[in-house]
Amino acid sequence: MNVSIVGSGYVGTTVAACLADLGHEVTTIDIDEAIVDAINDGESPIHEPGLDELVAEHGGRRLRATTDYDAIRDTELTMLALPTPSNEDGSIDLQYMEAGAASVGEALADGDGRDEPHLVVTKSTVIPRTTDERLAPRIAEAGLERGTDFLVASNPEFQREGTAVADFLNPDKLVFGADDPRALAALGELYLPLREAAESEVSVVETGIAEAEMIKYANNTFLASKVSLINDIGNVCKEFDVDAYEVADAIGLDDRIGERFLRSGVGWGGSCFPKDTDAIIAAAREQGYDPAVLSAAVELNDAQPERLLALLDDHVDVRGEPVAVLGLSFKPGTDDIRNTRAVPVIEGLRERGADVVAYDPVATENMHEKYPDIEYADSAADALAGASGAIVVTDWDEFAALDSEFDAMKASVVVDGRRIVDRREGITYEGLTW
Numbered sequence: 001m002n003v004s005i006v007g008s009g010y011v012g013t014t015v016a017a018c019l020a021d022l023g024h025e026v027t028t029i030d031i032d033e034a035i036v037d038a039i040n041d042g043e044s045p046i047h048e049p050g051l052d053e054l055v056a057e058h059g060g061r062r063l064r065a066t067t068d069y070d071a072i073r074d075t076e077l078t079m080l081a082l083p084t085p086s087n088e089d090g091s092i093d094l095q096y097m098e099a100g101a102a103s104v105g106e107a108l109a110d111g112d113g114r115d116e117p118h119l120v121v122t123k124s125t126v127i128p129r130t131t132d133e134r135l136a137p138r139i140a141e142a143g144l145e146r147g148t149d150f151l152v153a154s155n156p157e158f159q160r161e162g163t164a165v166a167d168f169l170n171p172d173k174l175v176f177g178a179d180d181p182r183a184l185a186a187l188g189e190l191y192l193p194l195r196e197a198a199e200s201e202v203s204v205v206e207t208g209i210a211e212a213e214m215i216k217y218a219n220n221t222f223l224a225s226k227v228s229l230i231n232d233i234g235n236v237c238k239e240f241d242v243d244a245y246e247v248a249d250a251i252g253l254d255d256r257i258g259e260r261f262l263r264s265g266v267g268w269g270g271s272c273f274p275k276d277t278d279a280i281i282a283a284a285r286e287q288g289y290d291p292a293v294l295s296a297a298v299e300l301n302d303a304q305p306e307r308l309l310a311l312l313d314d315h316v317d318v319r320g321e322p323v324a325v326l327g328l329s330f331k332p333g334t335d336d337i338r339n340t341r342a343v344p345v346i347e348g349l350r351e352r353g354a355d356v357v358a359y360d361p362v363a364t365e366n367m368h369e370k371y372p373d374i375e376y377a378d379s380a381a382d383a384l385a386g387a388s389g390a391i392v393v394t395d396w397d398e399f400a401a402l403d404s405e406f407d408a409m410k411a412s413v414v415v416d417g418r419r420i421v422d423r424r425e426g427i428t429y430e431g432l433t434w
């Protein structure tokens with residue numbers, strides 16, 4: 001198929017490169033010329049395992065990039081993979097989606113040269129009814145008629161950062177939200193090569209557009225709440241000197257609970273869980289319903305970094321003392337620091353008058369832009385040398401191998417927010433929930 005994808009960020013680039021690899025002709029459209037040039041030169045604009053190879057192979061060939069929306073006219077299906085950030089009150093900011101939809105409508109105003117209506121698919125995470133009530137009208141503004149000139153559908157994305165390519169190519173499920181059989185047929189054709197190439201049978205959920213939009217929020221908020229629940233249980237465990245990880249391993253054996261997303265600690269961050277949880281809470285409240293469990297999940301998540309700092313306070317007064325912060329990205333495998341738990345930890349240390357010495361294998365540059373005035377070490381060993389305490393924020397594998405490096409600390413107090421450092425003799429070790 002000939003497809004276009006509007007927005008070439010984490011999702012748009014991954015989806016575009018994978019679809020090109022599966023045999024489709026793909027054009028990505030972005031307002032950022034540097035991104036467009038990179039893709040056409042065969043270079044991935046983002047850091048994601050496996051993506052460099054795909055963009056190198058297809059960039060400038062079956063995968064082309066442009067800033068010109070008119071390219072849509074040469075395609076039969078357009079996906080919107082634009083940002084959906086939060087407004088200050090947590091509600092969803094739809095300005096990029098609405099602008100993109102309007103540009104798609106203008107580009108399609110002269111037709112795409114086919115008799116069939118052009119299918120516009122919402123890939124971004126949006127509040128239920130956004131595609132119907134906010135995006136379809138923007139597309140139609142150019143004088144187009146829904147059903148005749150264009151169709152809309154929702155196809156939310158479930159990939160994770162750090163494993164995005166593998167997740168996209170082997171999804172747990174595909175969700176097709178549509179109200180027209182022609183839209184469903186086009187989505188079926190688009191994903192057929194993926195289903196044929198996938199390592200195991202892929203479930204396809206055919207549903208309404210608003211249901212598909214809600215499935216994405218239910219998925220993310222369920223997982224975020226699962227982590228908050230195990231954190232809540234973990235905090236109780238800590239009070240009784242019980243190891244929350246042994247408890248989690250056991251309850252995970254119950255199929256009804258499942259073993260994944262039971263790692264308790266300093267909480268969830270990233271570009272999705274925090275903003276999506278806030279957005280669906282804000283949207284529900286606007287409808288007059290206050291989702292109590294989701295609100296509690298956010299509240300608990302916000303409190304975990306302070307609990308971690310309180311454990312350090314129990315052992316050492318950090319005023320005027322160097323404190324190592326190990327890990328800055330929101331999870332291992334990425335340099336993304338959006339909503340990382342490292343931020344409240346660094347803020348808390350600065351409020352206490354500590355001298356922060358931060359280390360991360362890949363996210364230092366990004367954090368330096370946010371905090372140019374803290375010290376950055378080149379290795380975990382350098383960060384620990386002379387420190388009066390260490391706080392572990394991200395579960396990078398290399399922290400599991402730390403050992404004699406702790407001997408060079410001034411006071412060997414290690415507070416672990418991710419259960420990655422081993423207890424050993426000679427250090428005062430505190431796990432957040434164990």
Ligand SMILES: NC(=O)c1ccc[n+]([C@@H]2O[C@H](COP(=O)([O-])OP(=O)(O)OC[C@H]3O[C@@H](n4cnc5c(N)ncnc54)[C@H](O)[C@@H]3O)[C@@H](O)[C@H]2O)c1
Pocket residue numbers: 006007008009010011012029030031032035081082083084096099100123124125126157158159160161271272
């Ligand atoms: N990041 C993830 O892992 C992930 C996973 C699943 C779903 N999502 C959802 O996918 C959506 C996109 O997220 P992302 O992380 O890829 O965002 P991103 O910020 O990485 O990328 C968005 C891209 O859109 C471009 N853009 C902005 N306005 C534009 C316009 N008017 N026309 C053309 N291009 C424009 C930007 O230059 C940028 O390259 C969001 O709704 C997000 O919640 C993200």
Ligand SMILES: O=c1ccn([C@@H]2O[C@H](COP(=O)(O)OP(=O)(O)O[C@H]3O[C@H](CO)[C@@H](O)[C@H](O)[C@H]3O)[C@@H](O)[C@H]2O)c(=O)[nH]1
Pocket residue numbers: 125157158159160161162220223227260261262263264265266267268269270271272273330331
């Ligand atoms: O047991 C766990 C699992 C995760 N986390 C934290 O949860 C956050 C999110 O992790 P993860 O879900 O692995 O990464 P994301 O890339 O944010 O992916 C989520 O957000 C994406 C964007 O919507 C979705 O597509 C994915 O399905 C969804 O998992 C990170 O801070 C993790 O440290 C924990 O604290 N404990």
